Amino acid sequence: MEALVPGLVAIGKGLAYGLAAIGPGIGIGVVAGKAVEAMARQPEMAGRLQTTMFIGVAFTEALALLGFVLTFLL
């Protein structure tokens, strides 16, 4: 049983980051996709949209980063 522990921890680390990345992955896809859509509709707003998009991406990404930190803590 003892010998199993490091392996299980490794599996847990992989799962923790992998699962934490799913939601933000979809979220960032939606954010970037919508931003491109908006830029195509109104190219003159591209600069402001890009700024807003990066802010949105940064907040969405925070969740994946918490998973990344958790991976090191496990």
Add this chain to the structure above:
Amino acid sequence: MNPMDLLPMRIEELVHELSVLPFNDLHGTVTSPLTLTNYTFWGLIALVTTILFFTLVATKQRQRIAAAEASGKATDLAPTGRLTGMLEAGVEFVRDMAVDVIGPKDGPKYVAFLCTIFFMILISNMYGLIPGAKSFAGSIGGTVALALVVWVVFVFVGFKKNGAFGYMKSLIPEGVRKMPLAARIGLGGFIFLLEFISTFLVRPLTQSVRLFANMYAGHVILGVFGSFVWLFVPIIKMQAEQSFSVGGAGIGLLAMVFLIIMYAFEVFVAFIQAYVFTILTAVYIQSSVHASEH
């Protein structure tokens, strides 16, 4: 013979070498947090480079202003030279961003701080792409230091602009503050707790980890592909000994192509991460400056 044995360094050692965490190095010689590690050393070099670039350009521009005053011609004021142009484009980029995010009135006040952050990260990330050199953003210690500076700045600005009580009160949204007493205590307290955690604890954490994770992952990927390219070299030696492995050579070539692509991508990431870090700093400062409005 397993071609992997011919690698100059074992992959684990290589990854460790690339990922040396703050107070811990490969040979265990770092015993105190104040030791000069690779990361702090290259961080200092990046700092000196940044200061040097800006002092150089500023001195040149001062001479131009003096010359223009002497000759009385406005055309003498126009900045020339590659370095000046490069830095001016960067500074203007950060200034536009600050005005865009923080606002036309308060924005220009923070341009100097944002420029420091932006150029420091950008130049040290660029150093990280030189083989042998390291980006201080590639260690969690460096990015935490940066994020803490940002934390101190936005908390200080928030307290100065709104007062300690006003800043804390602004964490609860306007609508909740107008509700009946019971809802104000229950819901307001809950939102205050959440906002307090996300503002004072999660912000520096995500900001530092984002930069660190991106640079670290980039270094590890470049390191791993770089070590695969080595597979190609012993193959040439083995060819002379009549034991040629096409597979190893193929992997070596493929890794080389990937390495070049990833390297170009890392240059892009260096820019993007400096930009994201700076824009988040601007957003945090903005939320402190205009705290009383939301």
